[in-house]
Amino acid sequence: KAALAEEAFQEAAKDAISRxxxxxxxxxxxEQLREELGIDRSAGDRIMRAAKADMYSSxxxxxxxxxxxxxxRVMEVSAAGGNLNTxxxxxxxxxxxxxxxxxxxxxxxxxxxxDFLMRKLPExxxxxxxxxxxxxxxxxxxxRRMLLVQAISQHRQRRPHEAFTSCQNLISCLRVLPEEExxxxxxxxxxxxxxxxxxxxxxxxxxxxxxxSALGLTDDEISELAAASDTExxxxxxxxxxNFL
Numbered sequence: 001k002a003a004l005a006e007e008a009f010q011e012a013a014k015d016a017i018s019r020x021x022x023x024x025x026x027x028x029x030x031e032q033l034r035e036e037l038g039i040d041r042s043a044g045d046r047i048m049r050a051a052k053a054d055m056y057s058s059x060x061x062x063x064x065x066x067x068x069x070x071x072x073r074v075m076e077v078s079a080a081g082g083n084l085n086t087x088x089x090x091x092x093x094x095x096x097x098x099x100x101x102x103x104x105x106x107x108x109x110x111x112x113x114x115d116f117l118m119r120k121l122p123e124x125x126x127x128x129x130x131x132x133x134x135x136x137x138x139x140x141x142x143x144r145r146m147l148l149v150q151a152i153s154q155h156r157q158r159r160p161h162e163a164f165t166s167c168q169n170l171i172s173c174l175r176v177l178p179e180e181e182x183x184x185x186x187x188x189x190x191x192x193x194x195x196x197x198x199x200x201x202x203x204x205x206x207x208x209x210x211x212x213s214a215l216g217l218t219d220d221e222i223s224e225l226a227a228a229s230d231t232e233x234x235x236x237x238x239x240x241x242x243n244f245l
Contacts, residue, residue, distance in 0.1 A: 101135065112176065200229040200230075
């Protein structure tokens with residue numbers, strides 16, 4: 001009798017989950033059914049978890065076959081207790097990680113979350129460090145130096161917005177694969193210039209410090225250039241206000 005009750009509750013749970021998000025109304029209906037069937041709360045929770053895992057397992061197979069895996073799907077399956085290691089082949093899991101890394105390291109924001117990308121996401125994807133290292137090195141290894149060269153070139157050509165974006169992407173790349181030593185550049189003045197230009201567009205102290213460290217700037221240089229950029233920005237704001245008035 002208990003087995004039949006659990007089976008009935010499981011079917012009801014699967015039906016509710018298959019319709020989409022379990023709304024408060026559906027949750028109340030399931031809770032009422034659980035009580036009517038005489039199933040205790042812990043068993044009910046276990047059945048709900050199993051029903052979610054079954055549903056996401058089916059979706060995982062369909063997604064893999066259709067090439068529809070996204071970060072959102074990965075997070076949904078993981079949250080439901082699904083094991084990506086058994087649901088998705090390793091090449092597909094590596095591809096998901098690579099796509100996320102490529103997108104976040106080149107989105108121009110400099111806001112890459114290294115903890116999520118290098119710890120939480122690999123855990124969801126069941127990828128170990130030995131899987132990650134080659135992908136990270138291949139994806140961002142050579143890009144770091146290239147982005148520095150690109151930023152300086154864009155600065156020389158008076159393309160400040162593009163130079164700023166290159167610096168943002170450089171910061172993101174360095175968060176997942178830091179340089180062991182600061183970049184070497186023959187014209188130190190140009191490193192100072194792009195740092196000051198960056199500071200004039202971004203007041204985030206963490207980003208400023210990350211970029212300055214990669215450029216090999218001293219604490220005195222950081223303070224001097226950041227202060228100069230902040231002064232320039234303040235003067236520009238005053239000028240805009242005066243013109244408006």
